[in-house]
Amino acid sequence: MSNTPEPTADYGVTAPVAAGEAPSKFLEVRDLQVQFPTDDGLVRAVDGLSFSLERGRTLAIVGESGSGKSVTSLAIMGLHNRRRTRMNGEIWLDGTELISASQDDVRQMRGDRMALIFQDPLSSLHPFYTVGAQIGEAYRVHNDVSKAKARERAVELLRLVGIPEPQRRVDDYPHQFSGGMRQRAMIAMAVSCNPSLLIADEPTTALDVTVQAQILELMKDMQREFDSAIILITHDLGVVAEIADDVVVMYAGRAMEYGSVADVFYEPEHPYTWGLLSSVTRLDGARTERLQPIAGNPPSLINVPPGCPFHPRCRFGALNGGKEREVVPALEESSPGHFVACHLPVDERRRIFRDEVATSL
Amino acid sequence: MLRYVVRRLIGAVFVLWLISLITFWLFFTLPNILGANPAVLFAGRSPSPAIVAAVSHHLGLDQPFWTQYWHFLSGIFVGRDFGPGQNCPAPCLGFSFINGQPVWQEILSDLPVDISLAVGAAILWLVAGVSIGILSALRPRSVFDRTAMGIALAGVSLPIYFTGLLALSIFTFGPIQIFPNLHFVPFTQNPLSWARNLILPWSCLAFLYAALYARLTRAQMLETMTEDYIRTARAKGLPERRVIFKHALRSAITPIVTIFGLDIGILLGSAVLTEQTFSMTGIGRLAIQSIGSRDLPVVLGVTLFAAFFVVIANIIVDIAYAYLDPRVQYS
Numbered sequence: 074m075s076n077t078p079e080p081t082a083d084y085g086v087t088a089p090v091a092a093g094e095a096p097s098k099f100l101e102v103r104d105l106q107v108q109f110p111t112d113d114g115l116v117r118a119v120d121g122l123s124f125s126l127e128r129g130r131t132l133a134i135v136g137e138s139g140s141g142k143s144v145t146s147l148a149i150m151g152l153h154n155r156r157r158t159r160m161n162g163e164i165w166l167d168g169t170e171l172i173s174a175s176q177d178d179v180r181q182m183r184g185d186r187m188a189l190i191f192q193d194p195l196s197s198l199h200p201f202y203t204v205g206a207q208i209g210e211a212y213r214v215h216n217d218v219s220k221a222k223a224r225e226r227a228v229e230l231l232r233l234v235g236i237p238e239p240q241r242r243v244d245d246y247p248h249q250f251s252g253g254m255r256q257r258a259m260i261a262m263a264v265s266c267n268p269s270l271l272i273a274d275e276p277t278t279a280l281d282v283t284v285q286a287q288i289l290e291l292m293k294d295m296q297r298e299f300d301s302a303i304i305l306i307t308h309d310l311g312v313v314a315e316i317a318d319d320v321v322v323m324y325a326g327r328a329m330e331y332g333s334v335a336d337v338f339y340e341p342e343h344p345y346t347w348g349l350l351s352s353v354t355r356l357d358g359a360r361t362e363r364l365q366p367i368a369g370n371p372p373s374l375i376n377v378p379p380g381c382p383f384h385p386r387c388r389f390g391a392l393n394g395g396k397e398r399e400v401v402p403a404l405e406e407s408s409p410g411h412f413v414a415c416h417l418p419v420d421e422r423r424r425i426f427r428d429e430v431a432t433s434l
Numbered sequence: 435m436l437r438y439v440v441r442r443l444i445g446a447v448f449v450l451w452l453i454s455l456i457t458f459w460l461f462f463t464l465p466n467i468l469g470a471n472p473a474v475l476f477a478g479r480s481p482s483p484a485i486v487a488a489v490s491h492h493l494g495l496d497q498p499f500w501t502q503y504w505h506f507l508s509g510i511f512v513g514r515d516f517g518p519g520q521n522c523p524a525p526c527l528g529f530s531f532i533n534g535q536p537v538w539q540e541i542l543s544d545l546p547v548d549i550s551l552a553v554g555a556a557i558l559w560l561v562a563g564v565s566i567g568i569l570s571a572l573r574p575r576s577v578f579d580r581t582a583m584g585i586a587l588a589g590v591s592l593p594i595y596f597t598g599l600l601a602l603s604i605f606t607f608g609p610i611q612i613f614p615n616l617h618f619v620p621f622t623q624n625p626l627s628w629a630r631n632l633i634l635p636w637s638c639l640a641f642l643y644a645a646l647y648a649r650l651t652r653a654q655m656l657e658t659m660t661e662d663y664i665r666t667a668r669a670k671g672l673p674e675r676r677v678i679f680k681h682a683l684r685s686a687i688t689p690i691v692t693i694f695g696l697d698i699g700i701l702l703g704s705a706v707l708t709e710q711t712f713s714m715t716g717i718g719r720l721a722i723q724s725i726g727s728r729d730l731p732v733v734l735g736v737t738l739f740a741a742f743f744v745v746i747a748n749i750i751v752d753i754a755y756a757y758l759d760p761r762v763q764y765s
Contacts, residue, residue, distance in 0.1 A: 201684055201685060
């Protein structure tokens with residue numbers, strides 16, 4: 074899978090489609106809002122997020138903790154408790170709108186057409202059931218087969234994800250697996266029904282670095298095998314560069330920048346993206362200056378700053394003459410397939426990046 | 435697994451031996467040190483020194499402690515001969531000072547009461563407590579949850595002699611005499627009558643424990659429902675019912691099983707308050723009576739028996755736990 078976007082018009086990033094229109098993409102998220110009413114106020118975890126994705130491609134969602142990445146993935150999977158969550162907008166998966174669908178319809182799609190890989194494979198696997206039983210269970214919910222058949226499938230899947238001696242390891246408990254093997258087992262469980270959408274929520278965070286690369290490689294293999302669309306939730310920009318085609322940069326539940334990896338990594342236009350890129354280490358030692366953390370903390374999602382949510386932490390906010398405190402910037406196309414939500418004029422922010430930011434990356 | 439069980443059994447035998455040693459010393463030697471010869475208790479009212487000496491000799495109390503203890507201990511396994519007409523077959527725990535019956539027989543005749551009480555009540559409280567706990571946990575802070583937990587708080591706080599007497603005053607002596615003339619009928623004699631006479635004590639005992647178990651189950655369920663593997667189970671597309679019973683309850687029930695085993699073990703040997711309230715003589719009441727009449731052999735026998743139940747319950751719980759939680763290592 075190449076990291077550069079395909080030049081064909083079908084693929085890649087396009088302008089968000091108006092609500093209600095029939096979807097043209099495999100996955101389309103339109104103006105998604107996820108809110109949690111709490112005693113302290115309304116938490117706006119995701120506030121107007123739109124993106125789309127085709128099969129066989131990988132979209133990375135990056136951002137700091139609390140930017141709404143995981144909330145988005147759980148919203149697509151329909152895993153939010155509906156009694157405690159308000160959801161608006163549209164999520165179209167292969168022609169089905171998920172937010173207005175019945176809970177049971179979404180449940181039947183979970184694990185079958187869309188699957189989730191979690192961050193911590195130890196706590197995400199049930200400690201009292203064998204790995205084989207848990208994989209077989211995922212297969213049996215959606216396929217009317219015997220336990221023996223499900224077990225066979227589990228062995229086959231464990232072999233597929235590269236577990237040695239799957240015939241024997243299928244009866245092991247999760248605590249008998251190593252961290253990397255557990256994540257492989259997790260992936261085996263996720264792909265057991267050949268899902269066309271695979272969501273990986275920080276799949277490598279709990280693993281050591283050598284295993285991380287193997288797991289990423291495995292995910293690419295699975296994508297080729299099943300022609301799946303992958304949503305990769307991460308804060309590891311190295312991982313993004315490794316396997317993603319497109320990137321959504323999220324901040325305070327909104328998309329700040331959205332485009333191909335090439336656009337967002339090499340021609341970033343949003344000051345928040347610059348901040349993220351400046352705070353990454355480079356192993357080749359090419360970086361000459363100290364790492365630049367983004368000043369300040371992520372905002373409270375109950376009291377999101379008015380105007381641009383990033384303005385209190387933005388080094389260039391003052392250049393907008395107060396507009397940044399009053400008007401929420403729209404996500405606008407600055408070049409074909411590259412969307413940025415920033416008040417700075419396009420030429421100005423390109424100049425700032427070229428002259429002030431790129432030099433210290 | 436077998437090695438684990440054997441090791442636990444050896445440990446249990448050691449614990450029981452230690453308890454027998456301590457209790458024997460406590461009841462037959464300590465009184466001597468404090469100036470009260472147990473033989474006096476056996477010898478009747480105002481005995482002459484000669485009679486006391488004769489009784490002491492007859493009971494073997496004039497022998498060194500270890501000899502006495504050895505006779506007592508070996509008696510349990512091979513029986514004991516106290517003289518003509520007083521042969522005590524194994525397992526021998528001696529004769530009652532009061533009525534001259536073998537202690538073993540006394541305990542054995544009272545045991546069915548405790549087993550009936552504990553087993554019946556245990557089934558009731560486990561089913562009721564766990565079900566209520568699950569329902570409460572699924573709808574925390576709902577009307578059902580608040581009501582159930584309020585009643586549970588009352589159940590935990592009210593002693594059996596309160597709920598028991600209340601129940602008796604209504605259903606046995608009061609306006610609705612559904613269960614008049616309560617008395618223990620052995621199961622083997624008439625199962626229906628056995629159950630009819632036990633429904634009140636079962637319910638009162640179960641009310642107390644069900645309250646504890648409901649609160650415990652609720653807390654355990656609420657905790658497991660937030661686990662990552664529950665989210666995984668949902669992400670697989672499992673129906674909610676399966677998520678709750680196959681995934682959440684499976685984890686939540688494990689500590690409850692442990693406590694359940696111990697509770698039954700303890701209850702078997704010390705359901706004193708329940709027995710007393712419902713006038714049923716089990717070994718708890720036997721213990722109280724023999725303490726009152728200073729019937730040392732019976733007190734000793736009952737103590738050993740109660741300890742035996744707790745130790746056995748402990749082993750069963752440990753083995754069950756190793757079976758329930760695959761992460762537990764046998765070695």
